Amino acid sequence: MGRIKPQALLQQSKRKKGTYHMNPMTIIIYTLTLVIFVFFLFATFKYWSNRTRFQPKNHISIFEDENPSVESKKSDLPGYAVLMTSKGSIIIELYKESAPEIVDEFIDLCQKGHFKRMLFHQVIKHYVIQAGHNKGPESYEDWNLRGKKYTSMQHEAFMLGTSKGEHFNKRFDLFITTAPIPDLNEKLIVFGRVVKGEDVVQEIEEVDTNEHYQPKISIGIIDVALRQMM
Known part of the structure; x- marks a missing residue:
């Protein structure tokens, strides 16, 4: 078998190390992407949660009778x-x-x-x-x-x-x-x-x-x- 030159061994070593270590800039980009994604999920959840919570109140104010306000007036x-x-x-x-x-x-x-x-x-x-x-x-x-x-x-x-x-x-x-x-x-x-x-x-x-x-x-x-x- 022929001997592998030292330069070839060095290049192989660098490629192997590259699979385990990430560039700092790449880490920052991934982190920002993750933060934006989490923020988007949180904002979406909050929007739908508020919408679900306020819908019954609007329904009551439109369709329920007004006896509670009358009772409040009487009590005053x-x-x-x-x-x-x-x-x-x-x-x-x-x-x-x-x-x-x-x-x-x-x-x-x-x-x-x-x-x-x-x-x-x-x-x-x-x-x-x-x-x-x-x-x-x-x-x-x-x-x-x-x-x-x-x-x-x-x-x-x-x-x-x-x-x-x-x-x-x-x-x-x-x-x-x-x-x-x-x-x-x-x-x-x-x-x-x-x-x-x-x-x-x-x-x-x-x-x-x-x-x-x-x-x-x-x-x-x-x-x-x-x-x-x-």
Whole structure:
């Protein structure tokens, strides 16, 4: 066999080493390519993940009913009103669920000062006390006759309401019952009840009145404060 020249052996040795060692520039290029590929995969995953996550929310906002927002609005309304009268304070729980529109109007009128210095101008013992605009003797006769006509008792005392007739005429008087009124729903829009201060209501009820059930002394509402909780 012929002898292999030293130069040929050196070239063979270099080729073998080249298969195990990479050029630094090649390593850098491979690394950058790998980083770009990983970044692309991450960006793609994040895009599809966000799209999947937000699709249900858009679906709900378009197709679901709006009850949650309504419930939120109701919960934001004050739940109690404090009638500060010349005889003491009367705390009212407002019926936000059963009479939301009336409660909204009542709250709006409170904020506008509608009930400040409003007088209790009719007091019918064992029946009702009324604060508002003095209408004359015809109103007490209607209440008194209807109260004596019926004997069944379907409603409790110390309920707060406003007259349906007055409400439709853009007036908002306040009525607090002092005894069960059988035909209450025919007369009043009930939107609250007294939870504290029944003794103040009874003290107002006991004042002396004339033949038209009008108090002989002035008793009125000084102001109304609204409360979220009591």
